[in-house]
Amino acid sequence: MSGVAQPRSLLCELTYRCNLQCPYCYNPLNLGRPSDELSRDEWLTAIDEALALGVVQFGFSGGEPTLRAADLVALVARATAGSGYTNLITQGTFLDDRLLDELLEAGLAHVQVSIQAPERELAAAIAGTDVHERKVEVLRRVRRRDVALTLNCVLHRLNHDTLPEVLAFAEREGIRRLELANVQFYGWAYRNRAALMPTRAQVEGGAELVAAARARLAGAMDITYVLPDYFEERPKPCMHGWGRLALTITPDGRILPCPAATSIETLTFPNLRSSALRDAWYVSDAFNRYRGTAWMPEPCRSCERREIDWGGCRCQAFLLTGDAAATDPACALSPDHQLVTVYRDAPATSTLVPRRPDPALR
Amino acid sequence: MNATVYRLSRGVRLRRETDGEAMLLVPEGIVTLNDTAAAALELADGSRDLDAIVAVLAERFDAPQDTLAQDVRDLFDAMLSRGFITG
Numbered sequence: 001m002s003g004v005a006q007p008r009s010l011l012c013e014l015t016y017r018c019n020l021q022c023p024y025c026y027n028p029l030n031l032g033r034p035s036d037e038l039s040r041d042e043w044l045t046a047i048d049e050a051l052a053l054g055v056v057q058f059g060f061s062g063g064e065p066t067l068r069a070a071d072l073v074a075l076v077a078r079a080t081a082g083s084g085y086t087n088l089i090t091q092g093t094f095l096d097d098r099l100l101d102e103l104l105e106a107g108l109a110h111v112q113v114s115i116q117a118p119e120r121e122l123a124a125a126i127a128g129t130d131v132h133e134r135k136v137e138v139l140r141r142v143r144r145r146d147v148a149l150t151l152n153c154v155l156h157r158l159n160h161d162t163l164p165e166v167l168a169f170a171e172r173e174g175i176r177r178l179e180l181a182n183v184q185f186y187g188w189a190y191r192n193r194a195a196l197m198p199t200r201a202q203v204e205g206g207a208e209l210v211a212a213a214r215a216r217l218a219g220a221m222d223i224t225y226v227l228p229d230y231f232e233e234r235p236k237p238c239m240h241g242w243g244r245l246a247l248t249i250t251p252d253g254r255i256l257p258c259p260a261a262t263s264i265e266t267l268t269f270p271n272l273r274s275s276a277l278r279d280a281w282y283v284s285d286a287f288n289r290y291r292g293t294a295w296m297p298e299p300c301r302s303c304e305r306r307e308i309d310w311g312g313c314r315c316q317a318f319l320l321t322g323d324a325a326a327t328d329p330a331c332a333l334s335p336d337h338q339l340v341t342v343y344r345d346a347p348a349t350s351t352l353v354p355r356r357p358d359p360a361l362r
Numbered sequence: 363m364n365a366t367v368y369r370l371s372r373g374v375r376l377r378r379e380t381d382g383e384a385m386l387l388v389p390e391g392i393v394t395l396n397d398t399a400a401a402a403l404e405l406a407d408g409s410r411d412l413d414a415i416v417a418v419l420a421e422r423f424d425a426p427q428d429t430l431a432q433d434v435r436d437l438f439d440a441m442l443s444r445g446f447i448t449g
Contacts, residue, residue: 008392009392056377146372222444
């Protein structure tokens with residue numbers, strides 16, 4: 001198809017299994033069956049097809065991708081052999097010295113490790129299991145190696161007040177890259193939206209704290225602070241445009257324009273088991289439906305930011321309005337903007353539902 | 363005289379396509395590079411300071427040394443602040 005650029009990044013969600021039960025997880029409520037997961041050979045084929053399409057950035061995520069440790073090593077090696085750049089996005093609890101050795105030998109370039117809070121008790125309350133001290137060990141282990149390391153902490157109402165301690169923790173542990181991302185509301189996080197929504201004071205205070213830390217740590221720590229959509233006046237440029245740069249493959253082989261896209265129940269996605277990656281990218285209905293700007297309704301269609309914001313997030317539009325082609329309600333110009341603003345001063349509720357525990361991993 | 367030597371940070375990789383297009387691959391990101399920037403970063407291998415890098419570039423690109431020096435300084439400042447190079 002003419003005019004469609006080649007994809008540059010592929011996120012491989014190796015499994016939805018996880019030994020943690022974080023209530024902010026973006027994985028779908030239906031976590032599927034492990035027996036439906038793609039085999040190693042199917043994943044290797046996906047990587048070869050992605051390299052041929054022009055993908056240079058590979059992410060390995062989940063669920064917890066290190067639960068498929070041997071497969072993960074093989075996939076990192078394959079992507080590296082094709083001159084791809086490899087990122088491991090992990091909660092870290094299985095990243096022992098031996099696995100780290102194997103991954104680095106295979107060419108792994110970057111590890112992102114998440115913590116749930118800056119201290120053990122709160123971290124355990126959020127993750128549903130007491131693994132914080134193990135994660136601290138893993139961070140120290142990775143930091144000593146020749147690989148880029150990012151520390152990630154998802155922020156929400158339950159841990160947002162510990163932001164000063166998160167910054168102090170990162171500084172103490174010698175972290176060079178820190179990602180502080182406010183929770184995005186998809187999957188389990190959407191289910192728990194009312195309980196996880198940060199307060200206005202938390203969000204505004206957080207931005208000030210981060211600005212001060214950035215100034216103080218300039219050159220020593222790169223800090224990303226992602227505001228929650230629900231407090232913004234313009235939507236995030238989700239995936240830098242639908243079907244524009246990135247693909248995601250789910251554990252069971254569905255090929256998506258974004259990791260949360262299965263929440264759009266009105267779309268059918270191609271599957272690696274029956275479709276070439278090239279066809280999914282260039283000719284599938286799912287990838288073409290919201291590609292570019294022609295699909296846009298007003299106020300997006302005539303907006304001067306239409307090729308900056310790309311209409312915002314299709315998944316959020318669907319979740320909030322029932323119409324995936326609507327302007328993202330996070331935008332102040334959306335006729336549905338009150339669907340997000342109503343949450344800004346909402347009282348906390350106590351109906352937190354932890355991600356379904358995996359009985360095999362307890 | 364600037365004696366600081368520069369190198370790409372851990373997990374930062376320079377990539378050249380067969381058509382000569384160059385990009386810097388960084389954690390979860392891609393930075394596209396023009397010819398001069400790519401050449402400057404290729405020379406940031408831990409053995410050269412800024413003056414040495416500019417001297418090599420001046421020969422290769424047939425450009426005024428002071429213009430090149432300013433371009434490389436700006437590039438390296440930006441790269442240092444993101445942690446993509448160390449020096």
